[in-house]
Amino acid sequence: MNRFTKCGESQTDSARVPAAPHPLTQAAGQWQRQARQIRQARAENLPVSAVRDAASGSALPASEETPPLPRPLPGDPKGHHSGWRDEERPGDGGRSGFASFRQAAQDELRAWRRPSRRQACSVPPAQEEPALSDRRLNKAIAEAGYCSRRKADELIFAGRVSVNGEVETHAGRRIGPEDSVSVDGKPISRTQQMLCLMLNKPVQVVSTAADPQGRQTVLSLVARDHPGIRLFPVGRLDYFSEGLILLTNDGRLAQRLMHPRHHLPKHYEVLVRDVVTQKALQTMRSGMCLAEGEVLLPVEVTARSTASGCTLLRMILRQGVNRQIRRMCRDLGLTILRLRRVAIGPLQLGKLAPGQCRPLEESELAALRRAVELSQGLA
Structure with missing residues (x-):
């Protein structure tokens, strides 16, 4: 590249292609050229109907073939352009057809170049959402309890x-309640009872849907008490931890419960060996930084000594x-002895x-849904 070439300038200026002018700009220029030709023809006593635009070769419209000649305003005998005005024509509101078109073209061109602030800041209308009764095909199969959504995609792509x-x-096809769905020729039920269970997980039990080990x-x-219903755990508990864990097939509720925005407070009872000092308790209450670098929020903790010399932390x-x-x-x-x-x-x-x-009682389920700002019923 030539060192004298300006920044942002191409080496071959001849290869540049100029941007095409706006159609309104072309139209305004065409009408101005035609107006000049008409004025020149009248000054030379030539027929106005013979005037043609050199660029397009089209004649003026019939209503605009004979626009009136401009006349000088009082005090401007030389007839400068700044002092000329169009001859008023009866019924056109004080403007000739050419002047009206020119003004309209200028207004529209100005609006195209500089859109109004209201138009620039306007929010596009929201697209109409599909009805709640419509479901994607893979989601409908998963909600029926037949398999997971990923497995449903595999079945759909395999033509089953x-x-x-x-x-x-097509896994994304939307189906309504009137559509029938079959897998391997066997129809599946589209309706499934929504269920939310409270389980007291014992130790040495994995809180996942499946375990490779x-x-x-x-x-x-x-599984034995609720056959045919595909449940999944909400959150996790460690392998050696025990206590309350929720199982449900309501995807909306599970998503809210696991979302950080709707994180609900969780209460634990932790039995530790020996006596816990006040310094350790204060460190938990003020927020601490783990050895891995993660900063924790303050934890509400109370301590109570047991008869065996251990400490029960809530x-x-x-x-x-x-x-x-x-x-x-x-x-x-x-040293943790029990975590529940x-x-x-x-x-x-x-x-x-x-x-x-x-299963959760109706009052418990209603309180849980209110806590995660999910007021609608199970669907």
Whole structure:
């Protein structure tokens, strides 16, 4: 590149292609050229109808072929352009047809070049959302409890899913309540009872839907009492932790419960060895930084000594850091003997035995949905 070339300038200026002018600009220029030709023709006593535009070769409209000649204003005998005005024509509001078109073209061109602030800041209208009764095909199969949404995608792409008797290979197709869905030729039920269970998870149970190591999961504890319903856990508890965990097939409720914006306070009972000093308690209450660098919010904690010489800590956590209590006690030199979750928001574990589950009562479910700002009923 030439060192004298200006910044942002191409090396081959001849290769530049000028931007095409706006159509309104071309139209305004065409009418101005025609007006000049008409004035020149009248000055030379030539017929106005013979005037043609050199660029387009089209004649003026019939209503505009004979616009009146401009005349000088009083005090301007030389007839400068600044002192000329168009001859008024009866019925056109004081403007000739050419002047009206020119003014309209200028106004529209000005609006195109500089849109009004209201138009520039206006919010485009929201697109109409699909009806709540319509569902994506993969989501409908998952909500029916047949399989997960990812597995439903695989079935659809493999051509094993039919809608109204025709094979469907698009997972995003929306179906209504009147459509029938079949997998491998067998129709599936589109209606599934929404369920939310409270489980007292015992120790040495994995709080996931499946475990690659073959260990017992929370779903295996409830599968016998609720066959045919595809549940999944909301949140997690450590392998050696116990206490309250929720299982549901309501995706909206589970999403709200796990979202950081709607994080509900969780209550724990933690039995630790020996006596916990006030300095350690104050560190938890003021917020601490873990050894990995994660900064924790203040934790509400109270301590009570037991007859065996241990300390029972009651803690309330308001954030979802992985293994937060165990990592806090590790950094403070405390040994955990038992860790048990006893409450999530408005839900209390109560006297539910380890390994047992029960459906939430209507009042509990309503309070839980209010806590996560989900007022509508199960759908």
